[in-house]
Amino acid sequence: MTRGRAIATTDSPRRRGLLFDLTRCIGCRSCMHGCRHANDLPIPAPDATPPEELDGDNFTAVLPHEDDDAGTVYFRRLCMHCADPACVSACPVHALAKRDDGAVVYDRDLCIGCRYCFVACPFHVPTYTWTRTAPVVRKCFLCAHRLDAGQIPGCAAACPTGATVFGPRDVLLHLAREQIAAHPDRYVDHILGEHEAGGTDVLMIASIPFADLGIWTDVIERPLPELTWMVQEKIPYVIGTGGLLLGGLYWVINRRMRLGREGGEES
Amino acid sequence: MIRRRITVTRVILAIILLGGLVITVRRFALGLGAVTNLSDSTPWGLWVGFDVISGVALASGGFTMAFLAHISGDHQLRPLARPAILTALIGYLLVVMSLIYDLGLPWHMLNVVLNPNIHSVMFEVAWCVMLYTMVLFLEFLPSVFERFRAERWRRWLHAAAVPLYVLGIVLSTLHQSSLGSLYLIAPGKLHPLWYTEMLPLMFFLSALVIGMAMVMVEASLSARFLQHRLPMDALARLGQYLLFVVLLYVAFRVQDLTYRGVWDRVLDGSYESTFFVVENLLFLIALPILLHPGWRRRPATLISAGYLLVIAVVMHRLDVTFVGMRRATGAAYVPTLEEFWISLFLVTCGALVFGLAARTLPVFERGDGHAHDDAHADAGGAGRHRLA
Numbered sequence: 019m020t021r022g023r024a025i026a027t028t029d030s031p032r033r034r035g036l037l038f039d040l041t042r043c044i045g046c047r048s049c050m051h052g053c054r055h056a057n058d059l060p061i062p063a064p065d066a067t068p069p070e071e072l073d074g075d076n077f078t079a080v081l082p083h084e085d086d087d088a089g090t091v092y093f094r095r096l097c098m099h100c101a102d103p104a105c106v107s108a109c110p111v112h113a114l115a116k117r118d119d120g121a122v123v124y125d126r127d128l129c130i131g132c133r134y135c136f137v138a139c140p141f142h143v144p145t146y147t148w149t150r151t152a153p154v155v156r157k158c159f160l161c162a163h164r165l166d167a168g169q170i171p172g173c174a175a176a177c178p179t180g181a182t183v184f185g186p187r188d189v190l191l192h193l194a195r196e197q198i199a200a201h202p203d204r205y206v207d208h209i210l211g212e213h214e215a216g217g218t219d220v221l222m223i224a225s226i227p228f229a230d231l232g233i234w235t236d237v238i239e240r241p242l243p244e245l246t247w248m249v250q251e252k253i254p255y256v257i258g259t260g261g262l263l264l265g266g267l268y269w270v271i272n273r274r275m276r277l278g279r280e281g282g283e284e285s
Numbered sequence: 286m287i288r289r290r291i292t293v294t295r296v297i298l299a300i301i302l303l304g305g306l307v308i309t310v311r312r313f314a315l316g317l318g319a320v321t322n323l324s325d326s327t328p329w330g331l332w333v334g335f336d337v338i339s340g341v342a343l344a345s346g347g348f349t350m351a352f353l354a355h356i357s358g359d360h361q362l363r364p365l366a367r368p369a370i371l372t373a374l375i376g377y378l379l380v381v382m383s384l385i386y387d388l389g390l391p392w393h394m395l396n397v398v399l400n401p402n403i404h405s406v407m408f409e410v411a412w413c414v415m416l417y418t419m420v421l422f423l424e425f426l427p428s429v430f431e432r433f434r435a436e437r438w439r440r441w442l443h444a445a446a447v448p449l450y451v452l453g454i455v456l457s458t459l460h461q462s463s464l465g466s467l468y469l470i471a472p473g474k475l476h477p478l479w480y481t482e483m484l485p486l487m488f489f490l491s492a493l494v495i496g497m498a499m500v501m502v503e504a505s506l507s508a509r510f511l512q513h514r515l516p517m518d519a520l521a522r523l524g525q526y527l528l529f530v531v532l533l534y535v536a537f538r539v540q541d542l543t544y545r546g547v548w549d550r551v552l553d554g555s556y557e558s559t560f561f562v563v564e565n566l567l568f569l570i571a572l573p574i575l576l577h578p579g580w581r582r583r584p585a586t587l588i589s590a591g592y593l594l595v596i597a598v599v600m601h602r603l604d605v606t607f608v609g610m611r612r613a614t615g616a617a618y619v620p621t622l623e624e625f626w627i628s629l630f631l632v633t634c635g636a637l638v639f640g641l642a643a644r645t646l647p648v649f650e651r652g653d654g655h656a657h658d659d660a661h662a663d664a665g666g667a668g669r670h671r672l673a
Contacts, residue, residue, distance in 0.1 A: 073325070104470050110407035111396040128396050131389020134407045136328035138470045142614070145325045146389065148318030153389040236473025236613065245469045246406050249485055253409065253459060260455040264356055268447055271358040 033101075033120040034165070035211075035219030036174060037190040038094050039197065040226075041204055042181035045092040047080045052176025056161050071095070074147045077158040078173055083232075088225050094182070095233075096173070097122060097143045097158035098211055098218035100241075107243030108138035113155075120187065120219040121160035129155060140215050140237045160219075187219050194223050210234065216241025298633065305630025308623045312386060320623040327607075327618040334606035336383035336628055338464050339599045340376060341414065342488075345496035346503070347373025347421055348457035351450040353526060362523060364516050367428060367648050368507065369500050374421040375635045375642075380414060382631055406466045413460030420453040428646045461492035468605060474613035478550055478561045479605050483541050487601075490534040494568075495598035497527040501591030505584070511643050521582045524590070528575035531594065535568055560600075560608045567597035 047068060054061055059075050069076045078096040085091050099122050106114045106122060113129035116122050131153060136144050147153045161171035169175070174184035183190070191212060198205040210228050211218035214237045222228070229235050312320045323330045350369035354362040385391045397411040423442065430439035465488030468475050481487070501520055508515040542548050551558055571593040573580075580586040607618060642648060 071325070107402075107404045108407065108470055110402055110405040110411055111393070111400050112402050113396075126390075128393065128400055129390055130393045130396055131391070132407055133328035133389065134405070134467065136325065137467070137474070137610075140471075140473050142326070144328075146323075146328065148321075148323060149316055150318075151314065151316045153317060238472055242470050242472070243404060245472065245482075246466055247404055249463070249466045249469060250404060250406060250409065256459055257455055260458060261451055264352075264451040264454055265447075268356045268358070268451070271356075275358055 032118050033187045033219055034160075034185060035099060035120050035187045035190055035221060036096075036160075036171065037183050037185070037194055038220065038222045039181050039183075039194075040091055040093050040222065040224035042179045043080070043092040043094070044179055044181075045080055045082060045090070046178065048176040048178055049094065049173035049182055050076065050078055050080055052172035052174075053078050053158070053161075054172075056164055056172025056175075057159075072143060072157070073145050074156040077156065083230070085226050085230065091224070091226060091231075093222070093224070093231055094173075095143075096220065097160070098141050098215070098220045099158075099160055100215050101217040101219065102215075102241035102243055104138035104140060104215065104242035105135035105144065107246065108134045110134070117162060119160075119162075119165055121162040121165060122157075123159050123162050124155050124157070126154045138242065140242060141234060187221070190221055194221055197223060213239045215239070216244075298637070301626075301630055301633045304626055305633075308626055308630070309386075311623070312627070317387075317389065320621060320627075322618060322621050322624070324616065324618075326614040326616040329606055330618060331620040331624045331628055332383050332387040334603050335599070336631060337380055337387065338606060339602040340380045340383060341461065341464060342492050342495045342598055342602060343499055343595070344373040344376025344380070345457065345461055345492040346500045347376075347424075347496070348417075348454045349493055349496035350500060351424065352454050353523075355447070355450045356454065359522070362519050364649075365500050365504065365519050365523065367425075368503060368643070369496075370421060370424050371428070371639065371642055371648050372499070372503055374418070374425050375638050377414060377418040377421055379631050379635045381418065382634075383628075386627055406463050406470070409463045410460050410467070413456045413463070417453060417456040417460065420449055420456065423449055424453060428642075428648055432646050457492075458489060462486065462489040464488050464602075465605075471610075471613075474610055475605065476557045476609040476612060477545070477547050478557055479609040481541050481545060483537065484605075486537060487534070487541070490530060490537060491598045491601055493530045494527065494534055494594050497523055497530070498591040498594035498598070501527075501588055502595055505588045505591070507643065507649070511640065511649075513649055515584055517582070517584060520584075520587060524575055524581040524587050527590075527594070528572075528581075531568060531572060531575060535565075535572070538565060538568075557608055557612070560604050564597060564600045564604055567593050567600065571597070 050068070051061075053059070054075075057077060059077070062075075069079050070081065072079055072095050078094055080092055080094055083091045083093060099120050100116075103114070103116055103122050106116050108114075109129075110132065111128045111130055113125050114122060114135055115125070133144075133146065135155065136146070143157050145156045147156060161169070161173075164171060170184040174182045177183075183193075185193075191209065194209045194212075198207055198209070204225055205223055206225065206227050208223075208228065210222040210224070211220055214234070216239070308320060317323055321330055321332075346369035350362065350366040353359050354366040384394075388394065397408065397415075401408050401412070423445070427439050427442055427446075430436075430442065462485035465484035465486075468480065468484055469482070472480055500523060504513075504515060504520055507513050542551065551561060571590040574586050574590040574593075575581055577586075580590075611617065
């Protein structure tokens, strides 16, 4: 259906991302392992229970979902690297930033630790090292350090089935559309991240509706930073108008009271 | 003047303060995780929900009274203005203290000035709180100058009084409303009973409500503990203004629920709806008390309306921070004893500083710093107190 349609080219040409195909994921958790190696995270014991959520030592998590029809479906949790990230707009000190190549990165030297990014993120991604005396935000940074070195993110490099692939976002989007068009029986016609939160650089396709996974259900399509900017942009007008209005009000009332007093004295 | 006797109150105060110091050491030596129940799913807890977001609202009497008594020129309210400004100053200092406890890396705080992101609502809150605390300090300074008879300094500051009040009101309008705007970025997370594009307006209006209500509560508290006479004429007059803003708040609430078509959720019996109904009932219960002229002039009824509205607005703030966000985060959050203790500790410190200032500075004696040019307004009697 979508085959042959022109690929959207309005995006920054260098923007990269990941395409995660849930139908190809076998739940081997190699991506989690690749991620830990790439980011110098502690390696858990082989018999340790896998984490059920993202945390300071797990920038990504592979989670099983039992579906009535499709059986066990595995999905990944990780930073979605929004095109217009809510966290970046929410951060008061530019500790979070969106790089031209798509990665949403973090600078601990700027962070004040207000955790507004946690509130803002529609995908519940940021995590915190709560037990440290100098806590920092931990999340997937799209292996920005590896991108700088010309390498691909650890998870994509480690995936044995091609469930997670790395590439320019427009190419990935094209790939996802082709997959869905070629196998309409295998996929739900929905690319998660194409429009969610104004579009994300991590895209996902699946055999079941994403709503069934019980997460990401309330993510709106509009870029979230617009919602606060609508109000923020009016600050100068509030200052100008408010200041004039209050000053004027004081002047008028004060003058009338003074005149009233003088008039009272005359009579 | 202050008798050094061991009383039950003093023992309790000592326990609160000592415990607070111990927890403070633990907080900074061991980290947030050691003393709080905060988690990745509840990143904002009691210290943000109560101490900061409610705390800023509780201190809104400063700008509300500055507007009514000094800008709109209701001289009857002058005796209430200076205590309100002192409370606001102490309140904002407590907010800054709470932030130091709550921020993960408080020693990076200056980055808000050095590397600001104007797109962030948190930037606006931080800047306004910072600037307004300075403005409040300057607004309060005349009392200090009066105490030390620094007449020349007092006159200097008096010349800047009106611009300072205007600046304070503008800054307050901005950050009181932006505490609501903080949540505009979380449409999928905050429950639709509370999430509305009107959040900034609702927060601003409720700040006006709690500001005036707190002035009533404080007046009754200082009447009891500092042996002041209750300035009932001024309070009853304030009750009229309070009635007006409560009506405005309720009207906007009703309109908002209707416009967004979420009335069915109000009574759907869910966890959120229960809190929402209770929160708004508190506003509605206070209404008839304020409407009835006789009740408005009776200290007992007026002050209880004040308490009701203070609780209502604090509940609104806590509902937004905890109740409304709970479904999205999927985790129940109960603050630790340490979190409660630090909140209590900070409030206690604030009350002690207020008591000290009220005893040593001319906070309650006269209307305000420039009352001398219309001293006749104060001579009405409403503003005179005897100091303990």
